[in-house]
Amino acid sequence: MKIVVTGGAGFLGSHIVDLLAETYPKAQIVVFDKLTYAGDLRNLEDAEQKSKIDVVVGDICDQSLCRRTLSRADLLIHTAAESHVDNSFGNSLEFTTTNVLGTHVLLEACRFENVPRILHVSTDEVYGEIPSGSAHEGSPIMPTNPYSASKAAAEMIVHGYWKSYKAPITMVRGNNIFGIRQYPEKIIPIFIMKLLSGQKLPLHGNGKNQRHYVSAPDAARAVMTVVEKGELMQTYNIGSNEEYSNLEIASMICAQFGYDPKDWIDYVADRPYNDIRYGVTADRISALGWVPKRSVKDDLPAIVNWYKKNGYRYSGFG
Ligand SMILES: NC(=O)c1ccc[n+]([C@@H]2O[C@H](COP(=O)([O-])OP(=O)(O)OC[C@H]3O[C@@H](n4cnc5c(N)ncnc54)[C@H](O)[C@@H]3O)[C@@H](O)[C@H]2O)c1
Structure with missing residues (x-):
């Protein structure tokens, strides 16, 4: 094959x-x-x-x-x-x-x-x-x-x-x-890499945009x-039922470093258009027997560790 x-x-x-x-x-x-x-x-x-x-x-x-x-x-x-x-x-x-x-x-x-x-x-x-x-x-x-x-x-x-x-x-x-190996431009890896390099988290708009993960x-x-x-x-x-605002994601990542989000978030100009939320039903794929088994909450510590070890790959990130 x-x-x-x-x-x-x-x-x-x-x-x-x-x-x-x-x-x-x-x-x-x-x-x-x-x-x-x-x-x-x-x-x-x-x-x-x-x-x-x-x-x-x-x-x-x-x-x-x-x-x-x-x-x-x-x-x-x-x-x-x-x-x-x-x-x-x-x-x-x-x-x-x-x-x-x-x-x-x-x-x-x-x-x-x-x-x-x-x-x-x-x-x-x-x-x-x-x-x-x-x-x-x-x-x-x-x-x-x-x-x-x-x-x-x-x-x-x-x-x-x-x-x-x-x-x-x-x-x-x-x-x-x-997950691991995501280029640090998407929200989770860029926030991890920013904190690893001692920088604040640039959060778009008011941080209230919601995403499922x-x-x-x-x-x-x-x-x-x-x-x-x-x-x-x-x-x-x-699709999953795990939904967070961007602010919640920023706060969860700060928590991994023991940081208070109030000290580590910079609110920056929003995208020209930033969808407030996406949401899908996954009934059709569920009928084939697929359900998500992992979660951001559980996987975040291992993901942070992976970027600690492998972050050097992304010297020009962001
Ligand atoms: N990452 C997400 O959150 C997400 C969510 C839903 C759907 N998707 C879709 O999943 C797919 C993969 O996304 P990702 O986040 O892994 O992307 P990524 O940016 O991490 O990887 C894209 C890959 O495509 C390669 N590539 C780019 N242009 C190419 C070209 N012209 N010819 C050959 N290779 C090329 C790149 O070198 C890279 O290896 C995309 O189609 C994306 O739209 C991603």
């Missing part, structure tokens, strides 16, 4: 590769990654203890490389993306190039190479702001920033391939994902649950 993981040297991708290496140690696992600032081959070290990992360094916008990499593949798991909302307010065209054009090029390569199973990773942010309650998979797509707009546009390409070619794609839309190992398990048991041409939310 040949399994290609785009973005496999990134955060979520590397956790998926960990799970693949453990579950299918005899498969040919191919990481296809451009190694942007967010990708790091050291993220594959755990998986490499369990299985051989082949690495193709390249861009998913490169058509001939996509075809060569996907030749005779049995499964494509597509996680590669420009993934940070804040960056998307600056260089949004790069988001459209990788997230939309890159997805299109990959799907076209899969079509020519007859890849029989494709898992496309999307985000709960495509629903836009959900001030209360939960979006289900049929809820309207209403993105509010260039990142989520590019992810929504990629979903439209998927939809077109479903309708036109009955392309064997399944899609997942995840909550915020947390799923651990990276749980998200990887969700992806594989959908690959193994999900229906083709179907979408599955990956």
